Amino acid sequence: MLPTILLVGLNHTTAPIHIREHALPFVCARDDVSRSVCATLDPTLLSESLVLTTCNRTEIYAVSTHVTRALETLRDAFAVERGFSAPAQEYLYQATDRAAMEHLFAVTCGIDSLVLGEFEILGQVRRAYQEASAQQTVGPLLHQLFQAAMHAGKRARAETDIGRGAQSVAYAAVALARQKLGTLNGCRVLILGAGEMGRRAAENLAEDGDCAVTVTTRTYKHALALAEHVHGHATPFEELETALAQADLVIGATRAPHLILYADRIARAMQTRPAQPLLLIDIAVPRNIDPAAINIPHVQLYNIDDLQQVVEQTRAARWQALGQVRAILAQEVETFWQWYLARRAAPLIGALYTRAEAIRQAELAKTLRRLNHLELGEREQNIIAALSAGLVSKLLAAPTANLKAHLQDGDGQPYLDALRELFDLQVETGEQVS
Incomplete structure (x- = not known):
């Protein structure tokens, strides 16, 4: 049998957040995704493997000469961790060879994202490739595939308007906050997390206007660095409840693999501010904020799946570039496909x-x-x-x-x-x- 490129995964179009947050990579630290996942995969069955995980997708790419058994193994990989049972596998999609290639190229070009033209995805794909390469789970096929896909993504952004004014998830969260609050002027914002998502949210808020941004995270120096970057304030994580009582808007954006803000803590904070509303927007996956908080009086809670309504309102301009991007995608996929077929032919001819x-x-x-x-x-x-x-x-x-x-x-x-x-x-x- 000849080596075949395989894909198994789920994303925001196939699985709601309560499924996505239990997909296997999220039970471990994000920096250890490739190590922890690929270590469970049989190298005699899968000669190459790479995990791509973002807030809206978890995908495993692999190479095997035993397609049926390998696909079963990849699907099972999503079920072996806590919280992701076999019935939930109905949310998974799978593809082989050209279909898998087309999917990855669409991802890197930003047309398979919640936010059309999302600029963050290309960097996320690059980091996934680098991490898997460091773990030595990438071989010649996945190396060439991901290099070609990233090249296609760069072309799409350089040659079309797909990235013009493109949002990120953090940008959409700020837009949702503005929509719900009417204005962000004078708004007191508490950001949970100082990583990439938290930083983008803080920067978007700082650019938006006159709002007071406070950052908290378990590592205070990280919160302080981000706060200084956006001319805001940092507060120790131990003082979260006090900061919560003073906020009008809370954005959850940490990389924690579990809830960090429970409903009882929110309820206690609300008791100190009777009748004063609190808007919670959780863009983390897994979620940072307890879903039960929606039952607390004067509290509004939204998660990453609720951003779709905001995204639809602002994607018209980039939608016009979609045809051009698809043309580039088709061209780049075809180029890689011919290389792939020639590579597959070589051992047969030999x-x-x-x-x-x-x-x-x-x-x-x-x-x-x-x-x-x-x-x-x-x-x-x-x-x-x-x-x-x-x-x-x-x-x-x-x-x-x-x-x-x-x-x-x-x-x-x-x-x-x-x-x-x-x-x-x-x-x-x-x-x-x-």
């Missing part, structure tokens, strides 16, 4: 020539034994050997050239399958060439 050479050598030896009574000299034997080699070369030259031509034309896969079937060629995973 196996064919190896088989032919073995037959030639055996028949040559048999013929020379039959002619032994003629006492042929070395020169005559070399002439016969050259004749046999020439026959093999001439017979295989045209089929090989035609196969390569069909690969270039994009219809080579049936010929690859026929070649393998007709000559019963068994190609091992290791028989790949760059």
Whole structure:
């Protein structure tokens, strides 16, 4: 069997947040995703693997020569961790070869995101690739695939308007806050988390106008650095309840794998500010804020799935660039597909020539034994050997050239399958060439 590129995953279009937050990578620290996930995958079954995880998707890309069994293993990988049971696997999607390639290229081009043209996704894909490379789970196929996909993403942003005025999830959260509060002027904002999402939320708030931003996180120096960056304030995490009682808006954006703001703590804070409303927007996955908080009087709670309404209102301009992006995507996928088919053809063609050479050598030896009574000299034997080699070369030259031509034309896969079937060629995973 030939190596095949595989994909299994879920995203914001197939799974609600209560499913996504229990997908396997989120039970461990984000920095250890590739290490923890790929360590559970059988390297004898999956020769390459890479995990892509963002707030809106968890996907495992892999390479295997045993497609059915490998896909089952990847799907099972989502069920082995806590909270993600087998029935929830209905939210998973899977793809192989070209369909998997097209999906990844769409992701890097920003057209498979909650926020059309999202600028963060390209960096997230790059980090996933770098992390898996550091763990040595990326081989030649996934290396080439992700390099090509990132190139497509760069082209989409450089050659079209898909990224013009593009939002991020944090930007959409601030827009939702403005929509719900009417204005952010004078608003007291508490940001939970000083990572990438928290930083973008703080920057968007700082650019928006006159609002007081307070940052808190378990590592105070990180909160202080972000607060200074946006001319805001930092508060120790131990004083969260006090800061909560003074806030009009709270944005949850930490990378914690569990809730950090429970309903009882919110209820206590609300008792100190009777009838004063509190808006909670949780853009973290897994969620930072207890969903039960929605039952507390004067509290409004929204999570990342609620941002869709805001996104739809602002995507019209970028929507016009979608056709151009899809054209780039199709071109880049086709280029990679031809490389991929040629790579798959190489071991088959090599196996064919190896088989032919073995037959030639055996028949040559048999013929020379039959002619032994003629006492042929070395020169005559070399002439016969050259004749046999020439026959093999001439017979295989045209089929090989035609196969390569069909690969270039994009219809080579049936010929690859026929070649393998007709000559019963068994190609091992290791028989790949760059």
